[in-house]
Amino acid sequence: xxxxxxxxxxxxxxxxxxxxxxxxxxxxxxxxxxxxxxxxxxxxxxxxxxxxxxxxxxxxxxxxxxxxxxxxxxxxxxxxxxxxxxxxxxxxxxxxxxxxxxxxxxxxxxxxxxxxxxxxxxxxxxxxxxxxxxxxxxxxxxxxxxxxxxxxxxxxxxxxxxxxxxxxxxxxxxxxxxxxxxxxxxxxxxxxxxxxxxxxxxxxxxxxxxxxxxxxxxxxxxxxxxxxxxxxxxxxxxxxxxxxxxxxxxxxxxxxxxxxxxxxxxxxxxxxxxxxxxxxxxxxxxxxxxxxxxxxxxxxxxxxxxxxxxxxxxxxxxxxxxxxxxxxxxxxxxxxxxxxxxxxxxxxxxxxxxxxxxxxxxxxxxxxxxxxxxxxxxxxxxxxxxxxxxxxxxxxxxxxxxxxxxxxxxxxxxxxxxxxxxxxxxx
Amino acid sequence: xxxxxxxxxxxxxxxxxxxxxxxxxxxxxxxxxxxxxxxxxxxxxxxxxxxxxxxxxxxxxxxxxxxxxxxxxxxxxxxxxxxxxxxxxxxxxxxxxxxxxxxxxxxxxxxxxxxxxxxxxxxxxxxxxxxxxxxxxxxxxxxxxxxxxxxxxxxxxxxxxxxxxxxxxxxxx
Numbered sequence: 078x079x080x081x082x083x084x085x086x087x088x089x090x091x092x093x094x095x096x097x098x099x100x101x102x103x104x105x106x107x108x109x110x111x112x113x114x115x116x117x118x119x120x121x122x123x124x125x126x127x128x129x130x131x132x133x134x135x136x137x138x139x140x141x142x143x144x145x146x147x148x149x150x151x152x153x154x155x156x157x158x159x160x161x162x163x164x165x166x167x168x169x170x171x172x173x174x175x176x177x178x179x180x181x182x183x184x185x186x187x188x189x190x191x192x193x194x195x196x197x198x199x200x201x202x203x204x205x206x207x208x209x210x211x212x213x214x215x216x217x218x219x220x221x222x223x224x225x226x227x228x229x230x231x232x233x234x235x236x237x238x239x240x241x242x243x244x245x246x247x248x249x250x251x252x253x254x255x256x257x258x259x260x261x262x263x264x265x266x267x268x269x270x271x272x273x274x275x276x277x278x279x280x281x282x283x284x285x286x287x288x289x290x291x292x293x294x295x296x297x298x299x300x301x302x303x304x305x306x307x308x309x310x311x312x313x314x315x316x317x318x319x320x321x322x323x324x325x326x327x328x329x330x331x332x333x334x335x336x337x338x339x340x341x342x343x344x345x346x347x348x349x350x351x352x353x354x355x356x357x358x359x360x361x362x363x364x365x366x367x368x369x370x371x372x373x374x375x376x377x378x379x380x381x382x383x384x385x386x387x388x389x390x391x392x393x394x395x396x397x398x399x400x401x402x403x404x405x406x407x408x409x410x411x412x413x414x415x416x417x418x419x420x421x422x423x424x425x426x427x428x429x430x431x432x433x434x435x436x437x438x439x440x441x442x443x444x445x446x447x448x449x450x451x452x453x454x455x456x457x458x459x460x461x462x463x464x465x466x467x468x469x470x471x472x473x474x475x476x477x478x479x480x481x482x483x484x485x486x487x488x489x490x491x492x493x494x495x496x497x498x499x500x501x502x503x504x
Numbered sequence: 505x506x507x508x509x510x511x512x513x514x515x516x517x518x519x520x521x522x523x524x525x526x527x528x529x530x531x532x533x534x535x536x537x538x539x540x541x542x543x544x545x546x547x548x549x550x551x552x553x554x555x556x557x558x559x560x561x562x563x564x565x566x567x568x569x570x571x572x573x574x575x576x577x578x579x580x581x582x583x584x585x586x587x588x589x590x591x592x593x594x595x596x597x598x599x600x601x602x603x604x605x606x607x608x609x610x611x612x613x614x615x616x617x618x619x620x621x622x623x624x625x626x627x628x629x630x631x632x633x634x635x636x637x638x639x640x641x642x643x644x645x646x647x648x649x650x651x652x653x654x655x656x657x658x659x660x661x662x663x664x665x666x667x668x669x670x671x672x673x674x675x676x677x
Contacts, residue, residue, distance in 0.1 A: 153652035158668075161661055165668045196544050325573055325598075328626030339598070346601055435543040438594050438605065440575065451578050451592065466576035466594070474629050503652055 118146060123488060125154050131230060131492070132499025136476070138485065145488060148480040150473045155503040163463040167429040168194050169270055171460060176264040178465065179501035181223040184215045184255070185443045187268035190463075192349060193439035193450040194270045197432045200399060208272035208397040209351040214285070214388045215255075215267065216350075216441075217381040221292070222251040223444035223496075224374045228299060231371075231493030235312050240302050247295050250288050257281055270430070271405040272398035286389055292382045300375060313368035317479040317491035320365060327478065328471040331446025332377065333495060335361045336369035343442040355387045367494035374496075377444075404430060429458040445469050445496055465504055469497035523547040525569050525604055532562060548605040556593070556608045557618045563595060563604070564623060571595040571604060577620060577630035579638050583664035587611040589640060593620065610640055619645040637662035 124135040133154035139147040159178055163171040175186040195201050229244030252262040258277045259267035267274050303309045319329065321337040334341055342359040344352040360376030362369035398405045406425050407418035432454040440449035446468030453462040472495045479491050522542070529537050529549065536559070539550040551559050563571040575594040582588055587609035595604045610617055619642040620627035631642040632651040639660040642648060650657065659666055 153650075153654070156652040158661060161666075161668055199544060326625045328574060328624070341598055346598075436548070436580075436605075437544050437546060438575075438603065447575060449575055449594070451576065451594065453580050462578075462580040464576075464578040464580070466578070470629065471626055474626065 117141075123485075125151075131497060132502075134473075134492070134497070134499055134502075136488070136492075138488070140485065143484050143486075145480050145483055145485060148477045148488065150476050152470075152473065152499070152502050155499045157504070159504045160463055160465060163460055165459065167458050168432070168460060169429060171463065172266050172269065173264070176266055177500065178467070178504055179443065179445070179448070179469070179498045180263060181226050181498050182219055182443050182445070182448075182501075183263055183265050184219040184268060185441060185448060187266060188212055188216055188350070189439055189441045189443070189448050189450050191268050191270050192441065193437055193452040193463075194430070194432065196437045196439055197435055197452055197454050198270075198404065198430065199433075200271065200401065200404065203399050203401070204272055204350075205396050205399065206351070206393045207395045208399075210388050210392055211273050211277070211397060212268055212350050213352060213355070214385055214392075215258075217384045217388075218251050218254065218285070220381050220444045221378050222248045224378050225251075227374060227444075227493070227496040228303075228371075231490070231496075232303060232309075234489050234493055235309065237302065237306075237309065240299060243295070243298060243302070247288075247292070254281065254284055254288065257284065269398070269405075271401065272396070274397075276397055282389060282392065285385065289382050289385050289389070293379065296375065296378055296382075304372070304375070310368060312487075312490050313366065313371060313494070314364075315366055315368075316483060316487045317367045317494055318365050319475060319479050323478055324365070324475070327475045329446065329475055330468050330471070331442065331444070332370050332373040333472060333475070334446065335359065336373045337365040338363035343440055343447060347440070349439075349441060354391075355384050357381075357384050367490050370494045370496075431456060431458055440466070443468060445498065445501070446472065465501075467501040467504065469495070469499070470502045473497055473502055523549075523604065525549070525563060525571075528566060528569060529559065529562075533559060546603065546605060548607055550607045550609070553608045553610065553617060556606065557620060557623060560593060560595065560606060560620060561623045563606075569597065570599050571597045571602075573598055574620070574624040574626050575603070577627050577634065579634045579640065579662075581638060581662065581664045589615070589638060591617050591634065591640065615639060616641045616643050618643050621645060636660070639663070 119140045121138050121140060122135060123138055125133045135151040135154070137149045137151060138145055159174050163174050166174065172187055172190060175190040176183040178186050195204065225244040225248040229241040232240035255265055256262045258281055259265040259274065319333065319337055321339055324334050324337045330341070338361055340359040340361045345359050357380045360373050360380065362372055402421040406422050411418035412422060434454055434456045436451065436453040438449055438451045440447050447466065448468055449466030451464040451466070452460055455461040476491065476495065480488055483491065526540050526549070533555060536552045536555040537549060538552060541548045563569050573596040575596045578592045578594070580590045580592065582590065589610040591608050591610060593606040595606060608617060617640055619631060621631065622644070628647065629651060631645055632648060634640050635642060635648055636650040636653050637660055649655070653661065
């Protein structure tokens with residue numbers, strides 16, 4: 078798919094023929110000289126406190142005038158040793174650590190971790206349908222809220238302050254829904270091993286439904302502010318181009334990969350948690366530039382709304398946790414009347430889970446791409462190793478490739494368009 | 505036959521792999537393939553350290569297998585077992601929608617692995633992270649520096665014998 082029709086500046090804004098020829102700006106910038114051959118190269122730090130880096134990212138730039146010759150990301154400022162901490166926690170306690178990796182996608186992190194533990198326990202197929210559907214619903218709400226942060230912050234960095242306020246208005250409503258269900262806006266830990274922590278409260282689904290009824294209009298609003306906006310297009314089109322071969326070689330996934338033209342979405346291609354039962358499209362563009370990445374995310378929000386609406390219509394009743402007392406503690410009422418329940422409860426609280434010896438790799442489609450967990454069990458009640466494949470970590474490797482030859486001001490658009498979350502990069 | 509802590513332990517609950525890559529690799533590499541295990545539907549192939557790059561390059565090029573994407577390179581420390589470390593490559597075939605795990609053992613006496621950056625660029629930062637966290641050197645890596653920890657940091661935090669906590673905390677009584 079190429080850009081929607083009528084999206085060239087010349088057609089939208091009569092007389093605005095400044096940058097009409099596609100690729101003109103790009104053509105200017107290719108074939109730059111090598112650093113060694115350039116006299117007076119300037120090396121500067123962008124970050125670690127630069128507001129456009131979405132966290133604490135330092136990029137060392139080699140500049141020829143205002144042109145970027147080399148961009149070397151330097152990471153680790155937010156390293157908190159989450160993988161090490163997880164090795165010291167029991168399986169069920171480590172869920173709280175996963176919240177803190179990608180702080181724009183805590184429910185997605187909960188989901189991938191719980192799916193990995195369930196896989197190693199061999200109970201993937203026993204998760205109740207209601208829990209699976211709720212997980213999809215939560216993950217899609219989270220995807221919308223994450224894309225809203227991308228849209229708001231990257232637009233603000235490029236100079237469109239109002240979009241930020243529009244986006245955070247809706248994001249706030251989604252976080253309110255999370256708070257209503259789980260008690261926490263961001264560090265939810267709502268998805269648990271074996272299902273969902275508890276049934277969502279009364280009226281919660283109506284809240285989701287009314288927000289979803291509103292969302293398409295809101296997305297139209299954002300698009301009205303940005304998609305055909307000449308400044309927005311001038312800043313994003315033909316900036317930060319990545320070819321499909323390079324994207325696969327460097328390991329890009331998620332919206333940056335789909336912006337290069339490959340419809341690779343784990344929800345569709347390797348479905349988990351019953352995603353295969355729902356209808357949705359995987360939006361792709363072939364340009365591979367910042368504007369394509371923006372359009373992919375806008376389309377994905379619309380698809381997420383579609384998925385949430387389907388889930389709401391087909392939400393089955395029943396429990397949200399599996400009925401296996403070796404994995405999930407018994408309900409509190411039973412503790413007063415059943416000795417067996419007390420024993421199960423005691424064993425789970427004092428010892429926890431003991432998955433068999435083995436290793437699994439579980440990946441989900443986070444808003445940023447393939448979020449994978451490699452979980453190794455040595456048979457004890459703590460993960461022997463829980464290694465995270467963070468999509469932002471990989472995407473930052475592609476920063477230099479995308480930034481080479483562009484101007485310093487374009488760096489801001491490029492970093493924004495990769496939508497990296499430094500909490501996840503550094504873990 | 506080189507023993508491997510993870511694979512050896514996992515065989516208790518696993519069956520021998522019947523993945524299509526298994527036969528192809530046996531035929532092509534013979535005794536370079538040490539062991540194969542299927543656990544929860546995922547296939548792990550343990551190969552000799554020296555030939556891991558060739559094995560992965562073959563898996564990438566082979567028209568029947570087409571593992572075109574490297575999802576991640578990760579490492580696991582089995583302190584007290586021999587070989588102590590395992591470096592794990594998570595391969596993905598986008599066309600066949602299939603995953604495969606390639607594993608090499610790294611003994612503590614010789615902490616080197618040939619670099620995978622010649623096959624996939626994405627291995628670059630993963631290998632730097634393993635170098636930083638476990639102290640394994642990737643021979644031929646273009647830019648092997650610490651990535652997450654400060655350059656002057658001593659030790660490798662994710663090794664099992666590095667204590668968790670253990671740093672002095674300021675302002676406690």
